[in-house]
Amino acid sequence: MPNVSDALVQARGLRKRFGSFEAVRGIDVDVARGEVFGFLGPNGAGKSSTMRMIACVSPRTEGSLQVLGMDPGSDGPRIRARIGVVPQLDNLDAELSVRENLEIYGRYFGLSRRHVRAKAAELLEFAQLAERAGDPVEPLSGGMKRRLTIARSLVNDPELLLLDEPTTGLDPQARHLLWDRLYRLKRDGVTQIITTHYMDEAEQLCDRLVVMDGGVIVAEGSPTELIERYSTREVLELRFTPEARPEAGVLEPLVDRVEELPDRFLLYTADGERAQAELARAGLTPLSALVRRSSLEDVFLRLTGRTLVD
Amino acid sequence: MTSPTTPGMPAPPQVPPILRMLPAGGYAGRSRMLLLRSATASRRTWMAFVSGFFEPVFYLIAMGQGLGSLVGELPGPGGEMISYAAFIAPGLLAASAMNGAVFDSTYNVFFKLKYARLYDAMLATPLGPVDIALGEIGWALIRGGLYATGFLSVMAAFGLLTSPWALLALPAALVVAFAFAAIGMAATSFMRSWQDFDLVTLAILPMFLFATTFYPLSVYPRWLQLVVGCLPLFHAVELMRALTTGAVHLGLLGHLAYFLVMIALGITVAARRLDVLLLK
Ligand SMILES: Nc1ncnc2c1ncn2[C@@H]1O[C@H](COP(=O)(O)OP(=O)(O)OP(=O)(O)O)[C@@H](O)[C@H]1O
Ligand SMILES: [Mg+2]
Numbered sequence: 001m002p003n004v005s006d007a008l009v010q011a012r013g014l015r016k017r018f019g020s021f022e023a024v025r026g027i028d029v030d031v032a033r034g035e036v037f038g039f040l041g042p043n044g045a046g047k048s049s050t051m052r053m054i055a056c057v058s059p060r061t062e063g064s065l066q067v068l069g070m071d072p073g074s075d076g077p078r079i080r081a082r083i084g085v086v087p088q089l090d091n092l093d094a095e096l097s098v099r100e101n102l103e104i105y106g107r108y109f110g111l112s113r114r115h116v117r118a119k120a121a122e123l124l125e126f127a128q129l130a131e132r133a134g135d136p137v138e139p140l141s142g143g144m145k146r147r148l149t150i151a152r153s154l155v156n157d158p159e160l161l162l163l164d165e166p167t168t169g170l171d172p173q174a175r176h177l178l179w180d181r182l183y184r185l186k187r188d189g190v191t192q193i194i195t196t197h198y199m200d201e202a203e204q205l206c207d208r209l210v211v212m213d214g215g216v217i218v219a220e221g222s223p224t225e226l227i228e229r230y231s232t233r234e235v236l237e238l239r240f241t242p243e244a245r246p247e248a249g250v251l252e253p254l255v256d257r258v259e260e261l262p263d264r265f266l267l268y269t270a271d272g273e274r275a276q277a278e279l280a281r282a283g284l285t286p287l288s289a290l291v292r293r294s295s296l297e298d299v300f301l302r303l304t305g306r307t308l309v310d
Numbered sequence: 311m312t313s314p315t316t317p318g319m320p321a322p323p324q325v326p327p328i329l330r331m332l333p334a335g336g337y338a339g340r341s342r343m344l345l346l347r348s349a350t351a352s353r354r355t356w357m358a359f360v361s362g363f364f365e366p367v368f369y370l371i372a373m374g375q376g377l378g379s380l381v382g383e384l385p386g387p388g389g390e391m392i393s394y395a396a397f398i399a400p401g402l403l404a405a406s407a408m409n410g411a412v413f414d415s416t417y418n419v420f421f422k423l424k425y426a427r428l429y430d431a432m433l434a435t436p437l438g439p440v441d442i443a444l445g446e447i448g449w450a451l452i453r454g455g456l457y458a459t460g461f462l463s464v465m466a467a468f469g470l471l472t473s474p475w476a477l478l479a480l481p482a483a484l485v486v487a488f489a490f491a492a493i494g495m496a497a498t499s500f501m502r503s504w505q506d507f508d509l510v511t512l513a514i515l516p517m518f519l520f521a522t523t524f525y526p527l528s529v530y531p532r533w534l535q536l537v538v539g540c541l542p543l544f545h546a547v548e549l550m551r552a553l554t555t556g557a558v559h560l561g562l563l564g565h566l567a568y569f570l571v572m573i574a575l576g577i578t579v580a581a582r583r584l585d586v587l588l589l590k
Binding site for chain 1: 589
């Protein structure tokens with residue numbers, strides 16, 4: 001557990017209600033300096049609501065919250081001066097050019113004109129947008145806009161970066177480029193909190209993460225720990241034709257655990273090859289069989305009984 | 311409390327007493343950065359400025375020269391006879407200060423609030439709702455002021471400024487624009503959809519036509535005089551007409567007070583509502 005002095009974010013019993021609906025239902029979170037921390041969960045889990053409370057733009061309903069050692073309720077502006085925020089939906093300024101988006105945003109932090117001019121040039125390089133510096137924002141591709149939003153969040157050299165689904169809607173190439181940028185920031189010591197639906201993203205980026213569902217935290221740990229704790233080393237994925245599809249009960253004796261999905265079975269086992277051989281001995285002939293390593297997707301399925309991205 | 315700050319990042323200022331009734335933590339003292347933003351953005355939308363300038367000029371020519379040739383002269387605020395153009399010009403001046411400010415603080419603000427999520431982006435920085443309210447109202451005011459300057463120059467060119475007091479018409483137009491911008495922004499914070507903007511037109515258009523812009527108050531029956539006497543544009547027109555014709559008296563301070571109340575009310579309501587709307 002991180003001790004208090006290097007906890008950049010500390011929440012205890014944090015709750016958020018919208019009218020009678022409770023979106024965040026009492027969560028405890030500790031994020032240490034230099035760490036990349038993830039919130040993983042399906043739509044409506046309460047990830048964005050939590051991020052907005054940490055970003056000091058949404059007052060908490062109950063519980064305690066400390067960000068950079070201060071209380072968002074009373075020190076919002078001071079905290080916001082030292083954090084960077086990438087919201088779930090881009091909110092770039094469509095009336096300004098790419099460069100002006102960075103420069104003017106920097107001025108909102110009270111930075112000097114000279115400082116933001118140099119910073120904008122540096123960030124345009126970082127986001128690979130230098131050629132588009134003078135262009136309006138609207139015609140940029142989704143990936144470019146996202147990179148610009150991330151660049152914008154860095155204009156005040158934040159100690160803590162909040163990224164709400166940074167790569168949703170991007171193609172694989174654009175995602176990898178973004179991941180690379182986030183790695184670099186981590187290397188430079190920027191603490192990051194990331195929300196995502198993507199298991200591979202969480203596994204790639206996060207040192208530690210929590211799985212959220214329905215406003216509560218259902219598990220916490222490093223990606224490897226979570227996989228060890230809630231899943232097996234390997235997974236055998238089987239597809240059958242509707243006629244040959246067996247009952248799940250038939251498969252259960254062969255492995256540790258079976259998940260039945262509409263289109264396939266997931267068989268959890270330490271040794272996928274051996275399970276496959278036993279399957280053949282039992283006279284079962286799947287349409288396709290695939291052995292893969294367990295991922296956070298499996299952890300999530302185990303914890304919530306649901307798939308994360310369909 | 312001390313905290314390590316990033317180099318070059320000034321600490322938020324102490325809140326001046328007058329702003330204490332506004333949302334706590336809502337003021338970083340940087341509303342001028344919104345002016346900077348609007349000025350930068352407007353470099354691409356200067357056509358809107360140009361059309362806002364010409365509108366009252368067209369009215370002045372069409373009504374002042376056209377209608378004026380039928381009407382002839384009529385008594386001004388000081389009792390002396392003035393041309394019809396000289397009578398309506400201060401009315402148009404007041405109306406253009408109102409229109410510029412209202413347009414900016416209603417349509418433009420609503421768009422930024424609901425569609426562009428611009429204020430959400432700003433609130434992720436140390437800026438607070440009070441910075442936003444003051445910054446946007448300030449920009450509407452600058453715009454109203456530019457229109458007023460333009461129109462005053464046209465009045466001067468037509469020989470319609472007959473008193474040195476007319477110099478004060480510009481600051482008066484700024485006060486009027488400020489008041490309409492503040493109230494406009496407060497009203498916008500209650501709007502739910504574009505349909506609600508029909509109410510803005512419904513308020514502005516009759517005011518433009520009846521608030522003694524085109525005829526003196528004496529043409530109305532007593533009850534209508536009382537109604538018109540309550541309208542903000544009426545007070546603006548009275549102020550402008552007195553200044554541009556030199557019929558200055560102490561009663562003008564009453565009109566000024568009317569606008570100061572509008573300003574205080576508008577800013578307070580707008581900042582509080584922004585707080586509720588954006589920080590949820
Ligand atoms: N301003 C609001 N008013 C009312 N309800 C809200 C508001 N914001 C969020 N909610 C509700 O709170 C719940 C959690 O929303 P939240 O945006 O935090 O989820 P999320 O985990 O970020 O989901 P997603 O993956 O879809 O972004 C949802 O049911 C949502 O409808
Ligand atoms: Mg979300």
